[in-house]
Amino acid sequence: MARLTGRRILFVVPVLATVTFGVFAIAAASPFDPVKAYAGSAGLTASQDNLDQLRANLGVDRPLVTRWWDWLTSALRGDLGDSSVLRQPVADVLGERIGWSVLLAATAFLAAVLLGTALGVLAARHQGGWLDRTVSALAYTLEAAPPFWLGLLAVWLFALELGALPAGGLTDTGSTTITAGQVASHLVLPAAVLAVSQLPWFVLYVRQGVGDALEEDPVRGARARGLAPRTVLIGHALRSGLLPVLTLIGSRVPELITGALLVETVFSWPGIAAATVQAATSVDFPLLAALTVLATLAVLLGNLAADLLYGLADPRVGFDG
C-alpha cells in the first residue's frame, strides 16, 4: 500500500510538468490577446506605445518555453507569480476563493453519494418494479442534462417563480458581513444542482452493483437459510455491491470539478471557478497554470484514493498498480 502510494507520488512530477507546459502552450496558441484582456475598454483609446509598454511589462512577448520555465522555477520556490486579470498575487487569489469552492464541492459530493446510494439500493431491491423504473428513468434524464442548464432552471423555479431561495452570491445583497445562516441559505441551490448533476452515475452504478450482488451464490445461500431480506441486503449484498461505487468516488473528481466550474458561474459563487473562467479568457498564464496544477492534483489524488479504498474493501485486489 505504501509502495503504491510512493510510486504514484513519483508519477505526479512528470504529469504536472507536462500539464503545466500544455497549459502554457494552449494559452499561447489561443486567439485571445492577454494585453487586450488586461486593458479592457481603456485599451480601445490607448496609444500603441502604451499597449506595447503593457505587453513588455506583462512579459507576454517572451518565448513560450522561457515563460513556462520562469513560472515553474519560481513556483517551486513558492512564488506563484501575479494574476494579471485580477491584479493580485496568485497565492492571494487561491487563498480567498478555494475555501468556498471546497465547501460547495464537498457538500454537493456528500449529498450525491448519500442520496445516490440510497436510491440505487431502493431501485435494486425490486428490479423492474415501479420504483426502479422511476428512479432509472429519472437518472437517465438527468444524465443528459448539462449542469448549467439545471442551474438556470433552478434559479428560475426556486428564486424567481417561488422566491424561496436566493438566486446567487454568497450573502444577501444588502448585507455587509458573512454569516453562517446566510451562507447556508445561499449554498442550498448551487450545492443541490451540483449534487443532482452528479447523482445519476451513483444511482445507476449502485443499482447495478447491488442488483448483481443479490444474484450471487453466497447471497442466494443466505436467503435460502431463511435470513430476513433486510439482513441479506445489508449484511451480504451491499458489501460486494458497493465496490464499484468505491472506485467511482475517486474517479468522479474531474466531473465534479467541471460541474463546479459551471455551477459557480451560474450562481456567482465567489469560488475558484469564476477565477478560472476569467483566467482562461484573458490568457492569465500564472493563474491558469496554478489552477490547472490544483485540478490535476485533485484528479490524481482521487484516483489514488479510489485504488486504496478498493484494495481495502476487496482483499482479492493487490496493491501493485
Add this chain to the structure above:
Amino acid sequence: MVVRPARGATAVAAVAALSVTAAACSAPGGSSGGGKGRAGSSAVVGIAYEPDTLSPLLGYGKDGNSKIFDGLLTHDADMELKPALAAALPKVSADGRTYTYKLRDGVRFSDGKPFSAKDVVFTYETILDKKTNNASKTELDAVDRVEAKGDDTVVFRLKYAYAPFAERTVLPIAPEHIAGKQDVNTGDFTTKPVGTGPYTLVKWSKGEKLTFEANPRYWGGEPKVRNFTMAIVKDDDVRATRLRSGDLDGAVLPPDLAATFKSDGDKKTYAARTFDYRVVTLPTGNKVAGDTAVRRALDIGVDRKAMVDSILQGAGKEAYGPVPTDSPWFTEGTERTHDLAKAGKILDAAGWKTGKDGIRTRNGVRASFPLWYLTGDKLRQDHALAYASDAKKLGIQIKVESGTWEVIEPRMPKDAVLAGGGSPADPDFDQYTLLKSSLAGDGFNNMARYDNARVDKALDAARRTDDRDRRKAAYDTVQRELVKNPGYTFLTHIDHLYVVGNRFGDLTTQVEPHDHGLASGPWWNVEKWRPAS
C-alpha cells in the same frame, strides 16, 4: 462495511448541518437585513459592469466620481468643473502650459492621515511611470512634469498647450503612505483602496458586489445614505427581476426592460443623456468605403430616425458626428436629412452604375464591403443589420460579420467596423482620437484611417487655445468637413436608462460617457441623496 440506506430527508438534514458547521469558520457579525424593509439610510443598486481594479493608479475612476476617492476637480450635474481636493479652479499661465492648483485645507484620508501635495505628485508620477500597467495613461500624454510647492500647491507643466487639461484632473488621488509602499500593479491597494472620498470600501466580493460605508471624515460632510451597495449583475433579465423583487433599489436597464416598470408607482425611470455613439468606420484603405461619393451617399442614405425608434425604442437621438445634437458644441446646420434619391444621384454622378443584381459597380469594382461588429453585442448587431439593409437600397452590398476584437483588429485597415465611444467632458477627447491622421492605426484610434488636412489643422488649433469661441469655431470646421467627406457614418447617440425607487426623492443624472463606469446613473451623487426614512 455497512451502509444504511439513508432516506432523502436525512440526507438533506445532513447537508444543511454540514453547511452550517462549515460556514461557521467565516466572519461572524450581525446582518443588516435583506431588501424589503431596508433602513432608509441604505441603498442597493444593480450595475452591469465590474471594474478590473479599484486603484486609481491603474485607471480606476479616471473620469471622476469614484466614490472612494476625490480628484483635484469634479463635475457637477451640468458637467461643469468644480473644485474638489483643490480649493479653486487652476490658474493657467498665458502660454497654456502651466497649471497651478491650490489645495483644500484640512482634508484627511479615511484612515486619518492628512492629504497633501505629495499625494497628488505621487499619483500622477506613478501613473506616468513606464512600469505601471495603466491602459489609460495616454490621456495624460500632455504632462511633462508635476511638482509640489510646499504642502498645499501643485504645479503641472505640459509638453504643449492643451486646453482641456483641467478636465483630466478629475482623476482620483491615491495616498502615498499606503500605495507608495507596495507593488503598484498587484499590491492589495487594488482591492482594498483608501481615499478621501465620501465612501469607504467595506468589501469587494468580486463578481458579486461592492459594499461601501459612509466616510465620517469626508470633507463634504457625512453622506445620509450610510450603506451603499453596488450589486454586479451582468444579465439584464436577472437585474430587472431582482429590482422587481425589492432586492435592488435601483438598476441600469435596457429600454425594453425599463419599459416594464412604467406602471410601477413606486419607481421612477431616469433617462441619462449621453455622448455614447454608435458609428460605422469607413476605412480609407478600402476602394469602396474609402470613396467620398460612397461615404456621402451612405451618410444621407441611412435612416437614423428608424434606428432610434426601432432599435432604441426612442431612448436616444440621431447622431451626425461625435457631438450629440443637444450639446453646446454641436454645429447647427450639420444635421443630415434622410434622402435616398439624392444619395442615388451622388453615386450615379461618381460613376457607380447599378448592375443586374442590383449592386453598383465602377471600373470593375463592386460596391461591396464587410462590416464587423463585436460578437455578443446585440445593440451593435442591430445597428449593423439596419445599416446594411439601408445600404442595400442604394445598391451597396454590406456583408455583416461578427468577431472578437482579436479577430477584428487585423482587418480594421480594410474592413468597416461598428464601433462605439464618447466622452462628454471635452470635444477634443473624441474628435482628436477619431479623426487625427497621425493617429491612423495607432491601437484602436482613428480606425477609419481618416485623413483630412483641414480637420487636422482645426483639431490642433482647438487644443492650443482655451478661448471658448475660438475652440467652438475650430470644432465647427471639423463638423462641417465631416459633411463634405464623412470618414465615418455616425448613427445614434444612446440614452442610458435607470429605474430607481421613489423613496430617494427626485434624482438627477449627468451627461454620460460611452463607458458604463461605477459613477454613471442617478447615483453619481449618492453622497447627496436625502432618502425618506
